Amino acid sequence: MFAKRTLVKLRACLALAALFITTALPVHASEGARPQEAELSRGPYLQLATPESIVVVWRTEGDSIPKLRWGAAPDKLTNEIAAKDIVTKVSIDVLAPEFVPRLYSIPHAEDAKRLENHRSPASTAPNTFQFEARITGLNANSKYYYAVFNGDEKLAGGDKDHYFRTLPEIGKETPARIWVVGDSGTAGLQQRKVFEAMQQRVANDKRPLDMYIHVGDMAYTDGTDREFQVKFFDVYQPTLRNTVCWPAMGNHEGHTSRGESGIGPYYDAYVVPKRGEAGGLASGTEAFYSFDYGKVHFICLDSHDLDRKPSGAMAQWLKADLEKTKADWLIAFWHHPPYTKGSHDSDREGQLIEMREHIMPMLEAGGVDVVLTGHSHIYERSMLMDGAYVTPTVAEGVILDDGDGDPNGDGAYRKSAGLNPHEGTVQIVAGNGGTRLGRRGTMPVMKRIILEHGSVIIDVDGNTMKAVMVNLDGAERDLFHIVKEGKVTPKRVENPWQPEPYTPPARPNTQSD
Amino acid sequence: MEHEGRTAKLLTMRATEYRALGDLANAAKDLREATQKDAAYVPAMFELARVLISQREFDEAATVIKRGIGRVRNTPHEAAFYMLRSEISEARGDEKSAAADVMRAIGLNMGDIEAHLRLSRLFWKQNLAAERIEALHQAVRANPGGVLEIELTEALIDGGLFEDALKRIEPELADSRFQSSWLIRRARALQGLERDRAAAADLLAAIDEIETRLQPTREDVSLVVDWSIAHALLGNTDLARDGYHKAKSLRADNYDLARIESFLRNR
Numbered sequence: 001m002f003a004k005r006t007l008v009k010l011r012a013c014l015a016l017a018a019l020f021i022t023t024a025l026p027v028h029a030s031e032g033a034r035p036q037e038a039e040l041s042r043g044p045y046l047q048l049a050t051p052e053s054i055v056v057v058w059r060t061e062g063d064s065i066p067k068l069r070w071g072a073a074p075d076k077l078t079n080e081i082a083a084k085d086i087v088t089k090v091s092i093d094v095l096a097p098e099f100v101p102r103l104y105s106i107p108h109a110e111d112a113k114r115l116e117n118h119r120s121p122a123s124t125a126p127n128t129f130q131f132e133a134r135i136t137g138l139n140a141n142s143k144y145y146y147a148v149f150n151g152d153e154k155l156a157g158g159d160k161d162h163y164f165r166t167l168p169e170i171g172k173e174t175p176a177r178i179w180v181v182g183d184s185g186t187a188g189l190q191q192r193k194v195f196e197a198m199q200q201r202v203a204n205d206k207r208p209l210d211m212y213i214h215v216g217d218m219a220y221t222d223g224t225d226r227e228f229q230v231k232f233f234d235v236y237q238p239t240l241r242n243t244v245c246w247p248a249m250g251n252h253e254g255h256t257s258r259g260e261s262g263i264g265p266y267y268d269a270y271v272v273p274k275r276g277e278a279g280g281l282a283s284g285t286e287a288f289y290s291f292d293y294g295k296v297h298f299i300c301l302d303s304h305d306l307d308r309k310p311s312g313a314m315a316q317w318l319k320a321d322l323e324k325t326k327a328d329w330l331i332a333f334w335h336h337p338p339y340t341k342g343s344h345d346s347d348r349e350g351q352l353i354e355m356r357e358h359i360m361p362m363l364e365a366g367g368v369d370v371v372l373t374g375h376s377h378i379y380e381r382s383m384l385m386d387g388a389y390v391t392p393t394v395a396e397g398v399i400l401d402d403g404d405g406d407p408n409g410d411g412a413y414r415k416s417a418g419l420n421p422h423e424g425t426v427q428i429v430a431g432n433g434g435t436r437l438g439r440r441g442t443m444p445v446m447k448r449i450i451l452e453h454g455s456v457i458i459d460v461d462g463n464t465m466k467a468v469m470v471n472l473d474g475a476e477r478d479l480f481h482i483v484k485e486g487k488v489t490p491k492r493v494e495n496p497w498q499p500e501p502y503t504p505p506a507r508p509n510t511q512s513d
Numbered sequence: 514m515e516h517e518g519r520t521a522k523l524l525t526m527r528a529t530e531y532r533a534l535g536d537l538a539n540a541a542k543d544l545r546e547a548t549q550k551d552a553a554y555v556p557a558m559f560e561l562a563r564v565l566i567s568q569r570e571f572d573e574a575a576t577v578i579k580r581g582i583g584r585v586r587n588t589p590h591e592a593a594f595y596m597l598r599s600e601i602s603e604a605r606g607d608e609k610s611a612a613a614d615v616m617r618a619i620g621l622n623m624g625d626i627e628a629h630l631r632l633s634r635l636f637w638k639q640n641l642a643a644e645r646i647e648a649l650h651q652a653v654r655a656n657p658g659g660v661l662e663i664e665l666t667e668a669l670i671d672g673g674l675f676e677d678a679l680k681r682i683e684p685e686l687a688d689s690r691f692q693s694s695w696l697i698r699r700a701r702a703l704q705g706l707e708r709d710r711a712a713a714a715d716l717l718a719a720i721d722e723i724e725t726r727l728q729p730t731r732e733d734v735s736l737v738v739d740w741s742i743a744h745a746l747l748g749n750t751d752l753a754r755d756g757y758h759k760a761k762s763l764r765a766d767n768y769d770l771a772r773i774e775s776f777l778r779n780r
Binding site: 117258260261262274275276281282283284285306307309310311312313315316317319320321322323324325326348349350351357358361362364365366386387389390397419421422 | 520522532533534535592593596622624625626627628630656657658659660661662663688689690691692693694695725726727728729730731732733734735736738764765766768769
């Protein structure tokens with residue numbers, strides 16, 4: 001017992017010592033100087049794509065002379081971004097001028113306590129250098145290859161897997177394929193199998209992803225920098241190096257990151273639009289944002305730790321953003337589902353109730369088509385619905401189409417062309433990306449309730465949206481279409497179809513993450 | 514807790530869940546225990562203050578906040594405690610102290626849009642039009658974003674700078690799918706310039722658009738507030754009052770209700 005305790009303390013001391021040791025390197029060694037030994041420790045991965053620009057992010061352990069080369073082919077990387085034009089952020093231990101941004105850290109004593117409790121340190125690993133290279137002047141909807149360097153030493157890229165595609169012109173009709181995952185960040189077998197099933201599906205279809213949306217809880221348990229590395233970046237790197245991940249913060253990331261300050265490992269990991277760079281209204285914060293992919297408008301909200309009331313900054317921004325968009329499709333995403341009876345209950349929990357009562361009326365008055373969430377560790381997909389804001393949620397009076405949305409079943413859901421208020425929303429709870437599943441009951445507006453790990457692939461092409469849930473074995477477990485054409489007058493279904501009531505197993509399988 | 518014991522962190526995590534479930538009494542109980550177990554654990558202090566404010570236990574909340582500020586001096590958490598303290602002052606009707614705390618928070622975190630918005634509204638409550646406009650100009654310069662730009666336009670109208678406001682409104686109107694909120698802003702500016710007929714046309718167009726967007730069984734409260742304001746500005750006092758009561762029943766924020774009241778009064 002004594003030896004074990006001593007060992008824990010020793011480990012804590014060693015980790016703390018590492019935190020205290022400063023690297024005494026300038027940031028970064030001047031160009032032309034001999035580069036330091038530096039190991040790639042994260043990425044490279046893509047962020048903040050626009051029709052004419054993109055950001056490539058990577059990290060090294062130890063300082064380096066960052067350089068990015070890009071071009072039309074892996075062996076034709078004819079363009080270069082030099083160190084002076086690359087944003088560098090460093091861990092707190094690195095000796096650097098005051099103006100150099102610091103990566104997240106907490107007081108040493110708090111990290112020591114975390115180590116004693118067998119938790120990973122919350123602070124960024126010592127001697128970490130993060131580089132963010134923004135490539136501009138690109139053509140819209142065009143594919144480019146890239147590589148990242150330390151001086152002249154290539155760290156990664158320059159091959160067929162390291163590429164990026166800029167976003168299509170805003171307002172130009174362009175097919176979009178979106179991968180949606182939630183509550184995945186365990187680094188466990190299920191997470192990997194869900195990822196592999198998506199990769200297999202995409203390979204079979206010969207249709208690569210255009211973007212990746214993560215609806216939160218990507219780094220259990222506390223969203224620390226280390227957890228981000230092991231449970232997010234290490235797992236998804238084959239996709240992250242060529243596909244932008246647009247994130248929403250989950251409650252677990254919220255253990256270490258805060259929306260109002262924009263500080264924490266979550267905010268270190270991502271570069272998202274604050275100034276309307278990719279379309280949409282400038283939000284002035286990375287906590288909530290919007291962007292356009294052709295004629296699809298995407299809105300990301302922070303359901304975790306910001307004011308969700310209509311008079312709060314987030315809802316005020318949402319209202320103004322919805323007034324502005326001229327897209328034909330509207331997809332919104334965040335973490336806490338407005339409708340669920342999975343491992344969480346939207347009739348009982350504050351954040352979920354507030355997103356339903358305050359945010360959903362604004363979105364539906366703005367013509368939202370699909371809402372993507374997680375948090376509840378289950379797959380739930382609603383019928384076409386509108387106006388379900390009261391608590392508890394009931395199906396009566398809110399279902400516009402109680403069919404399954406399957407063109408080979410009850411038929412696709414139908415809406416008028418373009419964005420129109422209150423013509424119906426499909427809610428998808430995709431909290432089945434990897435962590436332990438759970439169910440507490442039956443949400444009456446749901447058409448599909450599936451307690452299996454998986455993820456969602458959405459294709460938007462012209463006037464049709466197709467969505468499938470692929471489970472971890474690669475089986476297609478749900479499918480629905482939305483077709484938008486002509487003028488459709490929504491009608492409320494009088495006695496809508498109802499899902500079977502839930503009979504809990506002898507020992508409830510629930511988890512309150 | 515079975516494995517690790519009732520640590521401050523786990524108690525705080527449970528309390529957060531209690532709060533999410535609306536069980537403030539149990540949340541406060543866990544958080545008091547957490548702060549007793551570890552007096553230096555800041556998240557528990559912050560969460561406890563938040564819960565106590567929701568329970569309107571302002572004296573105890575103020576004590577917790579004071580202790581918290583002592584612990585987090587010169588860190589980003591300090592701003593969050595000032596924001597909490599400003600809520601207490603505002604609830605007690607002391608808008609001056611509330612504004613002072615929000616300004617302290619902004620000084621520590623210029624990027625916090627919610628704080629800038631709060632400050633603007635506190636200035637509005639105190640009729641400090643020039644201070645409000647200046648603060649918003651600074652905020653927009655430091656961190657441009659849609660919400661603060663809109664708030665600045667509102668502040669310019671409230672402050673009587675109608676021409677300046679119109680310059681900002683026209684391009685927004687031209688670039689918006691739904692125009693009602695910008696039409697109402699333009700109508701307010703036009704009324705300030707005594708162009709009442711043009712203002713009335715804008716207000717009627719805004720009402721028409723809003724009515725096509727209102728959900729028949731349960732309306733978006735922000736649209737109801739706009740609808741009520743539009744009627745108040747048109748002089749349709751009864752309809753404006755109906756909208757006010759509807760907005761109140763939909764739990765509109767006090768600030769929004771106060772805005773409707775002010776337009777009813779000024780009319």
